[in-house]
Amino acid sequence: MPATATTIDVSHLSKSFGPVDAVSDLSFVVEPGSVTGFLGPNGAGKTTTLRMLLGLVNPSSGLATFGGVGYRDLPSPLETVGTALEASSFHPGRTARNHLKVYTTATGIDPGRIDRVLKQVGIDAYADRRVGGYSLGMRQRLGLAFALLGDPRVLVLDEPINGLDPEGIRWIRGFLRELAAEGRTVLVSSHLLSEVQQSVDRAIIITRGRLVYDGTLSGLEFTARVVVDAPDRAALHSALLAAGARVDVSEGGLVVKELDGAAIGAIAHRAGVPLSLLAEQQEGLESAFLELTGTEPEPAPGVHRHGAHAAPAEGDAS
Template sequence: MAAATTIDVSQLSKAFGPVQAVSDLTFTVEPGQVTGFLGPNGAGKTTTLRMLLGLVRPSSGSATFGGVGYHDLEQPLAMVGTALEASSFHPGRTARAHLRIYATAAAIDAGRVDRVLTQVGLAEHADRRVGGYSLGMRQRLGLAFALLGDPRVLVLDEPINGLDPEGIRWIRGFLRELAAEGRTVLVSSHLLSEVQQSVDRAVIISRGRLVYDGTLAGLEMSAKVAVDAPDRAALLSALLAAGARVDPTDAGLIVKDIPAADIGAIAQRAGVPLSLLAAQQAGLEAAFLELTSDEPPPRVGAHAAPPVEGAQS
């Protein structure tokens, strides 16, 4: 495997007629870690991946691998390994025959076929027809194809879908191993719970727009803090002056994305005694669901933006 490569998505947009599927999407995927590309069904994930892989033409913006678009790569399978659909195999072919066809077409050493089949745990099933494979076995065959060219980058769409608990544990460790080798690994999912034990960073979109780009720890820190004071107006003024995002309620103020200790310090500097200061940390899944709810998503991170109706997955 050659030197590691970043994925760069810059101001990427795609409209299908009146439907804005993806709008002004910008993020970077770094080598040596697993990045989760997350969002509910219909958020625009698959459209984004298809633009990245040259299967859909963007309305504007760019998506590149080390600064090069997919169609301009000299050896695509050696740069990017992809697994987009677990069902895109000829049912009458064996797994070994399927991979040999692609290896021949891409001038890849035929020895790679058996190596990747072993790597994904399909060696003993290599001569079975794919039509008899379970969904989990087809997922593994998709991974074998993605690894065929020993690529620097892996782009995997919903790779955990259809796997049993043992398969899920296996793929979590497998993704970690790939990243530890210095590869760039981008994994899409509509459920944070599926990938949170295997990803280092999360890129979350909702209705075609970015709503979060950062670590899972940072996502959990986006929980709210309830705060109040006898002089609520003075507290609100101090928090807004400090750049806080504040939602007034009948019971007090709800502050987002600022730790409770920092809120206390803001109040102290403003000379405002507090009557309430309580973190309302609800965990990763709650933070994810809030970011991707039907309400307009909040801005989180440098590239976050308001939603667009009608985005497609």
């Protein structure tokens, strides 16, 4: 059980690799007691951010700290921050127990923690089996065991659900919530919102190294869109575009985002265009995520986008 709560503080963090801006002026705070998802498409800059947070990459500017202290300056890093960045970074000839023993010996952590964390993540029965024979899911659990070895106040986990089977996904979702309920600060990265939406309380979303959303999932989910139509659809379309609306044209009508029904009705009324359809809808979490990150699928045949400003994500030089 962590003795004191510790926040993760990222302030105006930037990193450039030559001409490529992998992370640009990124700021957010991760609070204890809940699971925070660090989300974005592949190449968004998530791994570079986590590596700066953990002192593995030097930022071009800005700070990333744990309760105001940089990772390299923590007196007992493994007892403050538990990390799981790669499920494959284990010596295949070592057993799980021996792998963890290397770290308890090097850091002075109580070796009694080894059996405790192996049981906590559900692989104690395989503790003396060589890691080379482990499945991906078992290696993910061993990575979590390492992260928990120092009983840390903060956990930083990079794609912990990647490659797990449905049973493993259910287990880790519950496990992350248990850790947060103990008062720990839990930051989980993923490139798919659908993988973590049942386990995170809050989402920090980046794309092309920049923050595009920081808030609760409920705030992300209820993104309104309105389907509207008129006998004179062309006149309605022109009036909406003139008012600065973002409009998609489909066979069923005009799809308008970022304006509610009342605003659209007022625009039509001022333009003298009678409406034949005005229906508000709610987009799902995944649709909102794709819209924010600029990775939504191409419109289906018959739908033409007007005024869209999303662009494909660039690669992350990490």
